[in-house]
Amino acid sequence: MKWYGTMHKSFAIFDMDGTLIYSMKLWENLGQECLESKNITESWDGILEEIRPLTMSQSAALFVDRFALAESPETVADEMNGIMDVHYRKDISLKPGVKEHLEQLRQAGVRMCVASATAEHLMEACLQRLGVRSYFEFLISCESMGTSKREPDIYLEAASRLGAAPGEIAVYEDALYAIETAKKANFHVVAVYDADAGSHWDQICRLADETITFH
Numbered sequence: 001m002k003w004y005g006t007m008h009k010s011f012a013i014f015d016m017d018g019t020l021i022y023s024m025k026l027w028e029n030l031g032q033e034c035l036e037s038k039n040i041t042e043s044w045d046g047i048l049e050e051i052r053p054l055t056m057s058q059s060a061a062l063f064v065d066r067f068a069l070a071e072s073p074e075t076v077a078d079e080m081n082g083i084m085d086v087h088y089r090k091d092i093s094l095k096p097g098v099k100e101h102l103e104q105l106r107q108a109g110v111r112m113c114v115a116s117a118t119a120e121h122l123m124e125a126c127l128q129r130l131g132v133r134s135y136f137e138f139l140i141s142c143e144s145m146g147t148s149k150r151e152p153d154i155y156l157e158a159a160s161r162l163g164a165a166p167g168e169i170a171v172y173e174d175a176l177y178a179i180e181t182a183k184k185a186n187f188h189v190v191a192v193y194d195a196d197a198g199s200h201w202d203q204i205c206r207l208a209d210e211t212i213t214f215h
Contacts, residue, residue, distance in 0.1 A: 007210060009170040009188055012105060013158045014136070016116040016123055018174035018194040021130070023092045025196065026084065031063065034080055040067055053150050053177050055117050055143040056080055081119065088118075088126040095214035102135040115158045117142040117149065137162070149178040152185035159187075172212075176200040179207050 017023045031051065035042070051059045060077035063069060069076060105112060113136050116123055120141045127133040140158050147153045159169055171182040174194040182189050191208035193201060205211055 007105075007170050007188075007190055009168055010110060011159075011162050011164045011169040012110050012112045012172060012190075013155060013162075013169055013187075014112060014114050014172045015174060015178065015192075016114050016118055016126075018196060019095075019172050019192045020098050020114070020132070021092050021094055021126065023087070026087050026092070028196070030080055030083060031059065033083060034063065034076065035067065037079075038069065042067065052175070053117070053148045055141075055146075055148065056084075056119060057143060058148065081122070084118075085122060085125070088122045089129065092126055092130075094130045094132065097214040099132055101212070101214070102132060106135055111162060112136050113158050113162065114139045115142075115154045116140075119143045149173075149175070149181055152181050155182055155185055155187060170210075176204055176207075179204055183207055 014020055017027065051062060054062065057073065057077045060080060061073040063076055064071065064073045071079075102112070114123060114127070116139070118141060120139050120143070123139045123141065124133065127136070127139070138161060140154060140161070142148055142154050145154055145157065149155075155166070155169075155171060159166055162169065166186040167188065169187050170190050171187040172190045172192055173179045173182060174192045174197050176197060179189050179191055188210075189208045190210045190212055191204045193211065193213040197204065
């Protein structure tokens with residue numbers, strides 16, 4: 001674990017996918033897997049970046065519209081949730097060094113939560129299985145809030161639940177767009193390296209207050 005900085009905040013909001021766990025490749029493959037199951041062979045590479053910040057429901061609605069699917073967005077979202085549910089419950093792994101870092105923060109008295117685009121029940125199942133759920137006071141999802149991390153709503157809601165101001169809170173994120181949002185909302189940002197966001201790493205480092213690499 002490499003950590004360049006001295007996180008001194010009393011509160012921390014963690015992203016999950018790409019930050020605490022290795023799961024971004026699964027999300028990238030999910031859309032293609034879903035379309036192939038409907039005998040649609042058209043490549044979805046052109047919209048990968050477009051759906052990256054979206055919730056499952058928003059991604060499903062985009063698929064229905066873009067590929068003229070016969071199913072409702074709700075049905076497609078249920079199918080996609082079913083695929084990911086298996087991975088979250090069985091084979092997604094924690095990034096090395098994450099549990100040790102969480103323990104360090106807990107020993108320092110830092111209060112923590114998770115704010116993710118992933119639905120709460122999937123977060124709950126995954127973090128329980130990986131043995132780190134107890135570090136977090138609560139889990140909050142863009143899915144249930146009906147927003148994305150291109151807006152600060154989820155961070156501000158988490159801050160309200162923690163009873164703290166943005167300047168008192170460290171936000172751990174791996175994605176450039178989310179880091180931009182958190183910075184604009186005056187949170188202290190700890191950028192977490194993930195290979196899937198590696199092409200943006202130099203830009204991320206310029207924006208972030210601190211960086212950390214779990215390996």
